[in-house]
Amino acid sequence: MRFGNGNFGFLSLAGALGLSVSLLADGAQAEPKKEFNIAWTIYVGWMPWPYAADAGIVKKWADKYGITINVKQINDYVESINQYTAGGFDGVTATNMDGLTIPAAGGVDTTIMIVGDFSNGNDGIVSKTAKTPANLKGESINLVELSVSHYLLARALETAGLSEKDVTVVNTSDADMVAAFKSPETTTVVTWNPLLAEVKTEPGSAALFDSTQIPGEIIDTLMVNTDVLKDNPDFGKALVGIWYETMSVLVDPGEKGKAARAAMGSMSGTDLAGFEAQLAATKLFPTPQEAVAFTESEDLVKTMDLVRTFSFDHGLLGDGAPDKDVVGIAFPGGQVLGSADNVKLRFDASYMKLAADGSL
Secondary structure (H helix, E strand, O other), X not given: OOOOOOOOOOOOHHHHHHHHHHXXXXXXXXXXXXXXXXXXXXXXXXXXXXXXXXXXXXXXXXXXXXXXXXXEEOXXXXXXXXHHHOOOOOEEEEEHHHXXXXXXXXXXXXXXXXXXXXXXXXXXXXXXXXXXXXXXXXXXXXXXXXXXHHHHHHHHHHXXXXXXXXOEEEEOOHHHHHHHHHOOOOOEEEEEOOHHHHHOOOOOOEEEEXXXXXXXXXXXXXXXXXXXXXXXHHHHHHHHHHHHHHHHHHOOOOHHXXXXXXXXXXXXXXXXXXXXXXXXXXXXXXXHHHHHHHHOOHHHHHHHHHHHHHHHHXXXXXXXXXXXXOOEEEOOOOOEEOOOOOEEEEEOOHHHHHHHHOOO
């Protein structure tokens, strides 16, 4: 999740646009493929992917459709999306905001085909001095600039009638966040779990706002290249088969589920208790029915309008973007936010519906 796109540490707009022309040209001549690559990074909502690979669930569903799916870890979140945008991967685990501001804004037509969860406490603001968002006026705030943390801060300030001009944002790497908060000159940070849990333990600190107060806005997804998905529907069927079989194990209340959660925790550098604490701050959609309902809701359209407004205001839709409508965002049922002639981000519930209907 959760590094956002930093200081435009991804493809330049010109490079991305040039790249997208090449990708789209390739897409126009695309033929069915037999081997596919998915990139993932460590975050509680994405740990089912490496678990599924280790447990043989990926192979089971790929074999069913006569294909190969490689699930590969990338150590840097932004880099994983950059590599997907550059065509190195067919799909990537990413948030709704980062899907809009990196591949879609770069011209790469991208489909969000699995909505896995939304942050429900995994992202938050912790301060040694402030007790409420209103107290943040005049503060210096450390966060990963232009990330979902930055978005969370903007939404928190809105609740207090403040804006970003009322604070000073200090761009800080996620790798340095905990150490920064331990230093006396840093008073307030915005971050995500497991870092959030760690900074909360700092003596004298208080959590003053978190993602439970903006439910449904920081969404964790699997997104894939639209042209690849269109030419290879069995790839999409296999992915949702993998995901929902793994979900059923993840939420199993018995020993099987406990073992799976312990394994996912270990893969992400924590233990069973730590992983379950992170899960508790995650609104998981363990069944396709729940995910479809969320994806087809009008609330999602409202959320993406907030996200695209923030993204445009911060220059994340490209240097030459005239307004927030420059990138079209499509939803189930045909509704489009922004340019209908330049739809580059698509929420598609059709594959999750196949899982819900038992049609895989």
